[in-house]
Amino acid sequence: MLPHMDAAYTLARYWTRNEQDAEDIVQDAYLRALRYFDGYRGESEASARAWLLTIVRNTAYTARKRGRADALTTEYDDTEHSLAAVDDRPDGPQQQRDAKETLGRALDRLATEFREVIVLRELQGLSYKEISEVTGVPVGTVMSRLSRARARLQEVLRDEGGV
């Protein structure tokens, strides 16, 4: 009945790295989707999904900004202009760093803007153009973020002894 909810939930899970927050984001996003539906002018099933993921992503983004303001904290800042692909924020769900780092963990530790392009491209199969729409950055930026995120994940894979 509710379209694309698994995709929405997956994106929210990786964005927030937390089940409860992800559920709140999805609920909020569908509510917004209902309100904005009149403005939806998409043509295909795929563009409906991209449209919904855009709302999920913006909802998550806004929620995080608000959360930060509430907490009055500046301890961590992964801005859009961050140069570090790796997010070392200690409060992620994978905070205990075992000696052996798995790919999933490496993904969780990527900064959000790198993590989201991997999720949208590798897990949800969006095109560069769709990713650019969802994340609100130019296609060129999508490409460079994907490239750096992959390079980082590849290092992890190599250390695992995979390649």
Add this chain to the structure above:
Amino acid sequence: MTHPGYESQVDLLLDGELTPADARELEAHITGCAECTRLRDERLALRAAITAGVPTFQAPDTLRDRVRATLAAASAETASAETARTERAGAEARARPRPNRVSLGALWRPMALAASLVIVAVGSWNLALRQANHDRLAGEVLASHVRSLMPGHLTDVPSSDQHTVKPWFNGKLDYSPPVHDLAAKGYPLLGGRLDYVNGRPVAVLTYGRRQHLINVFLWPTTQGQSDAPNARDRQGYHLRHWTTPEYMYWVASDLNLAELQDFVRLLQQAD
């Protein structure tokens, strides 16, 4: 590192972002370049590792219930605001016999409206999507049909023998399309070709009727997907669409309608 430009090119290739011509060119380069081959293999290994090791999630049922309830409540809010407005207008119109009486109907209506709004919103969304999808597919089928009429584009395997045409698709598609010879009914098979429709390679079978050509496009239905038969005419061509439990069918032709109906019926019976 020897030619940094190729790293992003390899990503574009693997992400399906290159045009077919550019993709072929790059693939040719990669074959002869150890550096690029290594890069590509690493990327493929990474993709495989992500597929194997990084899960997608299913939204829990509790979340679905929550969202449904939220949407219903939101619709109810809008609806009751509507109702309040009409009630007010109604009360004024009725002068003032019983101004403060709240009818049962007034309470019940927003609830029903809310429930139906959610259903309508989601339902019309799906409907609109299916409609838009049909429009797009019809456009693709028509374009392919018109292209096939240009010299040399009609068939990849010209043959009136169904036992030649059907096996020709082996190894070119991930399904083996049913091929029927309708020559005895006046629609000889002319051959088959590969085409690209709906984001996938599909089988196209070509039939003739006097000077007219009929292109039959078919590909497997995705799970649980079936929709109403569909007929439309564009640019002087007739398009017909239907689904069987196994295949999606699109037919394009300039044949007159009566004969095309007849052909479609024969094809459906043959299945």
